[in-house]
Amino acid sequence: MTRLLHLTDLHFGLHRVELVEPLRAAILANQPDLVVVSGDLTHRARAGQFRAAMQFLNGLGLPLMIIPGNHDMPLFNPFARFLSPFGRYRRAVGRDLTPQVALGAVRLFGVNTADPQQWRGGVARKEEIERVCQAVRAGPDGGLNILVAHHPFAEPPGFERGETAGAQIATEKLAAAGLNVILSGHLHHWTVGLGIDATSVRPVLHIQTGTALCSRIGEKNHGFAVIDASVGQIAVTPWVIDEARTVFAPQARVAFQGVDGLWQRVALA
Template identity: 45%
Template sequence: MTRIVHLSDLHFGLHRGDLVGALLDRINHARADLVVVTGDLTHRGRPGQFRQAAGFLARINAPVMAVPGNHDVPLYNIPLRFAWPFAGFSEAIGADLAPTRAAGTVRVLGLNSTDPFSWQRGVIRRGEIDRLIGGIDPLATNILALHHPLQQLPAIDKELATRAPEALRRLGAAGLHVVLSGHLHLWDCGGLLACGHPGVLQIQAGTALCSRLGDRQNEFAVLDFAGTGLTVERHVAPMAQEGFQPPERLHFRRGGGVWQALDQGPPVPMLPGATDTAFRTA
């Protein structure tokens, strides 16, 4: 079995300070083979916020890989945003903005989908799809980790990243199995399997630490890969309560090139968080 912890949208600088210790305890208790952070480690890309984020990651007792999000580039310092947008992330978190990691039977391919010339909308840069296809291992479970989703549920009103549909189509055909993303502050796991790409399980994380009340809760996920099976644990901490609730579990199996959800139950209700203004939203 290979265990991956997925968290996103920590937003240090607008984070829930009382939850930091509990989140670290849960992550370290999971004894993961790899921790994947899909962007927005900071709220405004400021040096002090990057120091907080780096200090948090240093306390995780497992290998960590992270990619930037749109909040990890300076918002108000316009010259820095456009001339050296990823300087703060590179110095504090890692110079590789699109890292690749292997853990057990899993291969995780990172992608920097952040566009400094857009407040929110992401971009899949020219040549990146070919690079990712070249990194797919036919003997592994292949995972893409990026900040911006490649596909969204119909109720989401944000623009998809540039070239996102092309990336999903081509990477799925090349052997990609899972996409980990964030950005929306809304959880979804398996809801997109019926939306045209059943061979790619898209797991969209909520926010791990952001304290904006409109999000209502913080959360992260633990993914256990065993052969063609996957168990996803969702750990939720409601804003109105202290700490995390017992985890919820979902089970999936991959066969014949498609994923099948093994749990039958009511859909998870969509909480607010995806429709705020550019200066407040994820």
């Protein structure tokens, strides 16, 4: 069993300062094998915001896998946005915008969906998807293959905005190659197992986690997802802020089983 902790949309610079320490404590209490951070580390891609985000993340002392989000590109500086959209991200986080991590049979593939040409939307770049498909096909067989993207590859009810260009065809290609799970953020909204219920199965399990810290008006259910994963088995526990006590608390666990390449929801024992 591999324990992943999915953290997304920290938005340092427009974040709830009072949640930072409770977040740190809750992450450490879960002892994950890997913290997966799917973008929007900062609100405006400023150097100080990246410093604060990386101080927090590196301070956890846990293995990290990080990809950029749309807020990690400068918005108001057109020269920086178009000439070097990920320059600040690379200086602060690292050069690799599409990291890959293998933890035994669990393999994670990062893609960069942030697009300097769009204000908010993203793109599933053909060459990145093709590279992931090849890596998944190359095996080893019988693993659990997870894509990590900032923008969602499937949109839940109420969010059908066509936000990620090419996501549908990319998902079909990835599923055909043997990809099992897509982790994403960006919507600041929780949806675990979109399209999967008692009567409906899917080849790809989408786990969309809410914002960890963003303080924009109207944001709610701040938290992160704890994902206990092994081949053919996934259990997701959303950890969500209890506003009255200012602590992150585990919510009901949701479990899925992969049968013949299709995910179905299973009752917990």
